[in-house]
Amino acid sequence: MIPLTAMTATRPTGNPWSAALYAGVISAVFAVITSFLFPNSLVGWVIAFLLIGTGPVLGYQIATGKLVDWLSVIGGILGSILPIIIFWPILVGALTRSQSIGRLIVGAILGAVLGWVVFFIIASVMGQDPGFLPFAFTLGSSVWAGTLGAAMTAWATPR
Numbered sequence: 001m002i003p004l005t006a007m008t009a010t011r012p013t014g015n016p017w018s019a020a021l022y023a024g025v026i027s028a029v030f031a032v033i034t035s036f037l038f039p040n041s042l043v044g045w046v047i048a049f050l051l052i053g054t055g056p057v058l059g060y061q062i063a064t065g066k067l068v069d070w071l072s073v074i075g076g077i078l079g080s081i082l083p084i085i086i087f088w089p090i091l092v093g094a095l096t097r098s099q100s101i102g103r104l105i106v107g108a109i110l111g112a113v114l115g116w117v118v119f120f121i122i123a124s125v126m127g128q129d130p131g132f133l134p135f136a137f138t139l140g141s142s143v144w145a146g147t148l149g150a151a152m153t154a155w156a157t158p159r
Helices: 016-037 042-052 055-064 070-079 084-095 101-126 132-154
Strands: none
Touching: 016 042, 016 055, 016 132, 042 132, 055 070, 055 132, 070 084, 084 101, 101 132
16 A cells, blocks of 8 residues: 655745845835936935845845844845945844844855946946946846845745
8 A cells, every 4th residue: 555645845935036036126226216316426325325235135025925024124224334245244144033144144245246247247338438337336236136135035044
């Protein structure tokens, strides 16, 4: 006799691809709004960095369906005040129970490298035209946020 059993396995986290898409789109929208509303203002760029830091956190929360963790959103905003690669993962990891700070640092470094690669590819294609800066900033920010959103979703530990 062959025993028939059924088993269901659920994954506590969402799809990394959808988290990367959500995080990239959210950060790109914030970058476009601030770079076109405040093109020559330092205050506008500071606001852009603050809002772009929330993109990976919101993308992760939308992909996993956990839209109630405001501490990680606050960590994303506060972590964007200081250099993003170092302080963003530390603050978001400290304020989010399901994230490891070490893994977030690895994701932030990978996202920063990919974002700068995209930025420099656009800069090399556009040449000497300084009008490339808002477009390249928007795409570089969305690549950084998308990489971190995917990393947050893929490496989340259920608690």
